Amino acid sequence: MGRISSRRPYHGRVISVDVDMVQFPDGSTGELEIVRHPGASAVIPFLDDPQSDDPRVVLIRQYRYAADGYVYEIPAGRLDAGEDPRTCALRELREETGYTATRLIPLTTFYTTPGFTDEKIHLFAAAGLSEGESQRESDEILDLAPVSLSQALQMIETGEMVDGKSMIAILFAAHFKPAR
């Protein structure tokens, strides 16, 4: 699928929109809209050994303007330019929850919604946590919500949890117990 031309009708603070003219394999051409995003890291913080029976994890409850309400999530945030995803994960964990971690276990990397954006999330599990001071940004209105993994799974089953990356992290951690 070849790019014939590209224009950027919107260049914003976090995202940009490109409209690319591309040629499809059947020879036809068309315009595709793509939201360019720097990518992000997200981390599921374990208060207990991730391998134990029903370990507790730390969720945050955060106001999301796009969702027009409060959403349960795992800590996450955008990559700074050139930032290593591990560094970003540990930074966001500390900023949003105050916790530092001695172990950071990579789980997977995925596209949030590849139909219209190149945003990738690097997903980690954090363990060996110690408490500190959180440093929230002014647009981050959030509360900490420690729950057991089985409670988090129930929040997914009942529809109380509606954030894609957090659902992946919880289901992934429950299904494939992260290695120590």
Place this chain on the structure above:
Amino acid sequence: MGRISSRRPYHGRVISVDVDMVQFPDGSTGELEIVRHPGASAVIPFLDDPQSDDPRVVLIRQYRYAADGYVYEIPAGRLDAGEDPRTCALRELREETGYTATRLIPLTTFYTTPGFTDEKIHLFAAAGLSEGESQRESDEILDLAPVSLSQALQMIETGEMVDGKSMIAILFAAHFKPAR
């Protein structure tokens, strides 16, 4: 979190970008970028009884311009204006795979990435499939890939599957066996 003003610097074919001036609970104000999206339905199609031991599901392998490569996914597509998510799920299943379904089981609804878009995906499981003719759009370059649920889980564990909605569907279906 109150909206003070809103402008729409980009209005596209599928998405639009709004930049809203909002007041935060601490009284400060700031601009937030939000990608407005009509929402979508996605469906995990079961070739065998979803309650059976290791049922087969139908994945599609599709070129994704945003991911710059081929991606394994479940069938999905945008809601037409005013369209019921169930109707959309059955339509996309038929268009992308050729299958019609006698049973459509709602699994959950989630935000793909609520940090910058209001896109919601309505997720279903489909069962009781019969084969028909697929009707793909010109920008949909895709192959069908029937796999067992355990194979799909392995594709998630190894990182071969990188599409968020499909990871949620497969992990959700494996963990909470959908009711008949």
